[in-house]
Amino acid sequence: MARPLVALGASDPSAVLRGLEAALAGGPALLPVAEDAPALPTAPPSHVEQRVALVVETSGSTGTGKRVALSSDAVLAGAAAADATLGGPGAWLLALPTHYIAGLNVLTRSITAGTTPVVLPVGHFDPAAFADAVDRLDVGPAAPRRYTSLVPVQLARVLDDPRAIAAAATLDAVLVGGQATPVPLRERARAAGVRVVTTYGASETSGGCVYDGVPLGPVRAAVDDGELLLAGPVLAEGYLGDDERTARTFTERDGLRWYRTGDAGQVEDGRVRVLGRLDDVVISGGEKVPLGAVERIVRGIAGQESAVVTRRASAEWGEVPVVVTERSLDLDTVRAVVGDALGRAARPADVVVVDRLPMLASGKPDRRAVRTIADPAS
Structure with missing residues (x-):
């Protein structure tokens, strides 16, 4: 029926x-x-x-x-x-x-x-x-x-x-x-x-x-x-x-x-x-890096509660984590914090600062749009 x-x-x-x-x-x-x-x-x-x-x-x-x-x-x-x-x-x-x-x-x-x-x-x-x-x-x-x-x-x-x-x-x-x-x-x-x-x-x-x-x-x-x-x-x-x-x-x-x-x-x-998406992993220099884990560490930094961590293709490492945020963030600082918690391979390769993060109507980050910001060739 x-x-x-x-x-x-x-x-x-x-x-x-x-x-x-x-x-x-x-x-x-x-x-x-x-x-x-x-x-x-x-x-x-x-x-x-x-x-x-x-x-x-x-x-x-x-x-x-x-x-x-x-x-x-x-x-x-x-x-x-x-x-x-x-x-x-x-x-x-x-x-x-x-x-x-x-x-x-x-x-x-x-x-x-x-x-x-x-x-x-x-x-x-x-x-x-x-x-x-x-x-x-x-x-x-x-x-x-x-x-x-x-x-x-x-x-x-x-x-x-x-x-x-x-x-x-x-x-x-x-x-x-x-x-x-x-x-x-x-x-x-x-x-x-x-x-x-x-x-x-x-x-x-x-x-x-x-x-x-x-x-x-x-x-x-x-x-x-x-x-x-x-x-x-x-x-x-x-x-x-x-x-x-x-x-x-x-x-x-x-x-x-x-x-x-x-x-x-x-x-x-x-x-x-919850540790993050199972499919949200990059292979950087031969090591698996869960982007969700990197993002949790980054969001623990004061003022970075809404930062998003995405991936970027790298000729040297294969793929690398990249931070996209609305607030300035020193790259050396975030690399040190993430590296101490998750190891060298997890350290972000770059910080991209934007005026406003792209969002879905649900209030979640539009991760496909964020990835394009971090890696326009993707």
Whole structure:
């Protein structure tokens, strides 16, 4: 049995909220679409399997396009587990695009809590507008808490503005995800009295399902040959029109269905540590250098919380790490810091300073564009 799939422009969060509410209640499945997003090679189908309620279309920052199919059960399981971990339902401030799973999760949690989200304008993140929006968050007896969800660059801008800091400090939690949150940024937030909860997940897991390194209640984490795997009721059904990718990404193990994240990771004493993308490795002078590990070290340097480490072809070494940043950074300093932590081969070969890093609408760095900046011939 099939149900209709309705594509809806994500520029109107109120319309997406209504469409999502209908989809979760058994109505037509919803596909939120960004108006400026590049079209995937195939048009979306007009109908999907009955159990699919939400389709998230994403190209990611480095990969190829995909349509992730999620059931109502998966989306609602993620919302319930998050509420249980955070301390209960509440009112939400929406600061993220609604064609990405993080923004859709804000809407889902508002629906289940019976609250109306306060919506920030899409586009450039304005700390003053953020502070105003926090003031408008209404709570009630059934949902007495207040939350928002940001990406690290948004949090950094909040922490640069005294009024925004004061507003953020009144929230019960500020979820931060979409990419690794640098330790100095988390420390700044804690020092300012902002309760930051770091999240990890993907569209394939109905969004963030690991909070502060701990899997949410029904979620399980494991490692297989260095790759982080996640299991639980939050998992997607698969990818629309791509059975091969579905079979490759979702696997059966130990009687459970698991999602292969593509991330290198560790699970120790129930805590998850993400080490970076498995495919994000350069061979420099014959040695493997994980760019994610280099980037974490660079982002630990004061003022470099949003720096990106990418690759550049080298006639001498094969490939080398390169730092692309909005703030000046002494090359000798960063080479020394990275070399001490990861060895000589990991030392960046160059620092490229730009006026503004290219970003995706999700708030993540556009890594393909960053690589072109570092290596125009790539």
